[in-house]
Amino acid sequence: MNALDPGPVLSIENLSIDYEGETTVHAVKNVSLALGRGEILGLAGESGCGKTTLAYGINKLLKPPARIVNGHVTFHDKGGSDIAISDLNGEPLRAFRWDKISMVFQGAMNSLNPVLNIQAQLEDIFTTHRPDMGKAERRQICGDLLERVGVNRNRVRSFPHELSGGMRQRVMIAMAMALEPQIMIMDEPTTALDVVVQREILREITRLRAELGFAVIFITHDLPLLLEISDRIAVMRGGEIVELGDARQVYTNPSHAYTRTLLDSFPSLTGERGDFIRHGRALEGSA
């Protein structure tokens, strides 16, 4: 975090989201949260607790029957201005999404267009959002972006089916990073990948965060993984945040009984296999 600019990059105040129907589901209940600039915030909780609904709510991606029934989400731009995300619509909202906050989802790698090569798909972001950028610069940046996420730049000519799942997910992360957003929301971004590839990508994300300074909201039900990469962890249950604290404190001394239950449900957190967590960056006291 930048010591000269300690303010949050995002504030969520009393956000409540319902799915309206014959029986209304209160999916997110009165959530308040401040995301620090450059912080990795892990959002944990069992299936159905409201994590994805909250992520969509932050970026105004919800569709009916979902409805924000209360609360505000404010983005604090590094330029100093505040943007009320709930008030954005149409073109300003579309521009805001890639530019200031971007998202990567679990199935994101399958959303690449199968008939266009990677170059065309990466370039499209710049032709849309940076129309004044020249072709040569665009091409250069597309290659740079791939290298940044650990994919050889000559892969720009590949089509999605020529890449492994891990590579495609890296391409999606490159796309989400293309405009250097101040926040990246990642919803189970590595769940579909094998453990080795998952770890490599997570290492890449934490390295890039250190290099570029973006904040991350990282969503997963995999608490051990969150303990490894997060500065702070929020635990959701039944639409509410029941615990919010730094990763070490959540691991060693959770304040809510439910967090303990969640921690105990991961056998890898106990015994020798838990070593990797205790030696993790966030838990070494320097976070």
Ligand SMILES: Nc1ncnc2c1ncn2[C@@H]1O[C@H](COP(=O)(O)OP(=O)(O)OP(=O)(O)O)[C@@H](O)[C@H]1O
């Ligand atoms: N389109 C919908 N219509 C009605 N209810 C919905 C809809 N989508 C989600 N819900 C409900 O909202 C609640 C929160 O769901 P959400 O998908 O946000 O949870 P989650 O924590 O992200 O779960 P998972 O880890 O399984 O993705 C759940 O009770 C779910 O059944």
